[in-house]
Amino acid sequence: MTGGKRITYKNIGIIANPTKPESAQGIERVLKKLHQYDVSIYIDEESCKLVEKSKCSSYEKVKVVDRLVLPDKVDVILVLGGDGTFLTVAKLVDKKPVPLLGINFGTLGFLTEIPIEKIEECIDKLIAGEFIVENRPVLRVKVVRKNGHILIYRCVNEVAIKRDTLARIIEIDVDADGEYLTTFRGDGVIVATPTGSTAYSLSAGGPILYPTLNAMLLTPICPHTLTMRPLVLKGETCLTVKLKTESENVMVIFDGQEGIELRVGDLIEITRSPYDLLILRDPAKSYFETLREKLKWG
Structure with a gap:
């Protein structure tokens, strides 16, 4: 799909960050604009609570559903929030081929590129099929516990x-496609x-990679050896990581949103x-x- 396939959408989902003060007004603007078109609108219960319930129910095309089932109902999801909200919705979508369009209520917003002031213009382009679908590689991380439990x-x-914050230098063995690569110390x-x-x-x-590249990036954190540098690998690489250090607290953090403790013997x-x-992008x-x-930049 990357690079040029344009699609029109009839079933549109809305998920907003409930902690953002701009979300209520943003939802109202989206609902008002979408009501001008012949589309079905789905909003999750949590987002609907941000605005007066009458404003959700006053639009005959709006259906309020549980957030977990919303991806099954729609062709596209509008994500109102920052990159953290976008990552949360991306996990909801999981294996479903439902593209996301991010409207930025956050700060940096690499994933939520559309500024809040362009909501109406963005929806016009969406309905007109002017956005293109971009495929972004995703990591599958399999944690095999020493006791055989798999996550x-x-x-x-x-x-x-x-x-962990108070731990000392740790050592991590990394294999690439079954071959020993190195031991990261730091x-x-x-x-x-x-x-x-x-x-x-x-x-x-680490370096900046073009987001649709079929690649994987290995970046050391504060390495003890100065010759340890970031490494770009092909996207098909299978990395195997083991903890060598026994006495320190080590965490595995997934997209900065959840984490587990890593123990010696885990793989x-x-x-x-x-x-x-799938991310929608404005070709302009x-x-x-x-x-x-x-x-x-400049």
Whole structure:
């Protein structure tokens, strides 16, 4: 789908960040604009509570549903919030081929590119089929506990294996496609997608990758050895990560939103998920323009 397929949408979902003061007004603006078109509108219960219930029910096309089932009802989801909200909705979508369109109520907003003042214009373009669908690689992280228990996570940005605040230097063995790669000594290591190259990995000194590249990024966190540098790998690489350090507290953090403790004997397998994240992008705005805008380049 990447690079040019344009689609029109008839069933449109709305999910907003309930903690953002702008969300209520944003939802009202979206509902009012969408009501001008022959579309069905689905909003999750939590977002509907942000506005007066009468305003949701006064639109005959609006259906209020549970957030967990909303992706099953729609062709596209409008995400009102910041990148954190976007990542949360991306987990809801999971394997479903439902594209997301982010409207930025946050600060930086690499994933939620549409500014709040352009909501109405954005909806006009959406209905006219002017947005294109962009495939973004996603990580599948499989954690195999020493006792055999298996946990599966889906990461849009990154998985970070890092020491706890009070822990000392940790050692992490990394294999690539079954071959020993290296032992990272330092505060930890980040495995990021191209989309996540502008998130935690960037703050740790990693490079920026074009977001649709079939690649995987390995970035050390405060390495003890200065020759340890970020490494870009092919997207099909299977990384295997093991903790060598026994006496320190180490966490595995998924997209900065949830985490588990990593213990010696546990195994982490990181691969590209077969299910990409679908993001709607305005073809009139290039990724380079986004970089200039968000990172305050020249």
